[in-house]
Amino acid sequence: MWYNKYYKRTRRNEIEYSVDNVINFSNSKSFKEIIQKQNKLKSMERIILTNPDNITIPKIGENDSPEMIGLKKAIIAKHIDLDKYSSRFGNNYSNDKRLLNDETITMSKLKTMFKALDIKATLIIEDKNDSIPNPIGEQIYVELTGGELNE
Numbered sequence: 321m322w323y324n325k326y327y328k329r330t331r332r333n334e335i336e337y338s339v340d341n342v343i344n345f346s347n348s349k350s351f352k353e354i355i356q357k358q359n360k361l362k363s364m365e366r367i368i369l370t371n372p373d374n375i376t377i378p379k380i381g382e383n384d385s386p387e388m389i390g391l392k393k394a395i396i397a398k399h400i401d402l403d404k405y406s407s408r409f410g411n412n413y414s415n416d417k418r419l420l421n422d423e424t425i426t427m428s429k430l431k432t433m434f435k436a437l438d439i440k441a442t443l444i445i446e447d448k449n450d451s452i453p454n455p456i457g458e459q460i461y462v463e464l465t466g467g468e469l470n471e
Contacts (some may be wrong), residue, residue, distance in 0.1 A: 325422070333336050337453050343360055343361050374399060374401045375399060376395055376401060377396055377404075378391075378393075378395055378396065378420040378421075385424040387427075388422065388423060388425050389431055391394075391420075391430060391434075394434075394437070395437070398437065398439075400437070402417060405437060409436050416429070416432070416433065419433075427464075433464060434464065435465050440463065441463055441464040441467075442462065442463050442464065443460075443462045444459055444460070444461055445462070446458070446459045446460070
């Protein structure tokens with residue numbers, strides 16, 4: 321019985337890591353070919369990211385800050401395996417993932433997380449209410465993630 325499971329896993333790895341799944345950019349002869357290879361790479365990444373093996377569901381604590389609640393709710397709504405995004409976080413992925421156990425998160429780290437997860441975040445700045453001194457008088461929208469999503 322164990323042999324069957326091992327054989328299936330080994331066979332799946334052979335297919336996954338076969339030469340047919342390698343994209344060699346170094347032998348590109350034109351910009352068109354490079355763009356085609358980039359599109360193929362994005363397509364392959366999309367397949368990996370949209371087939372979750374282990375859905376990440378961070379726990380929302382009663383003392384979590386509003387920004388941490390927003391991040392956790394976004395991750396839950398995306399229905400993703402966060403580990404499949406690890407390459408987008410760089411060398412600090414383990415530490416970044418561990419932050420989901422905290423109650424707060426810095427703005428800088430929040431923006432990094434949003435960008436890595438293809439989440440657009442917008443800050444709305446406005447008056448607290450109508451009876452304050454020196455009102456802004458309008459809503460100011462600032463895109464925190466800079467609009468540069470991994471597309």
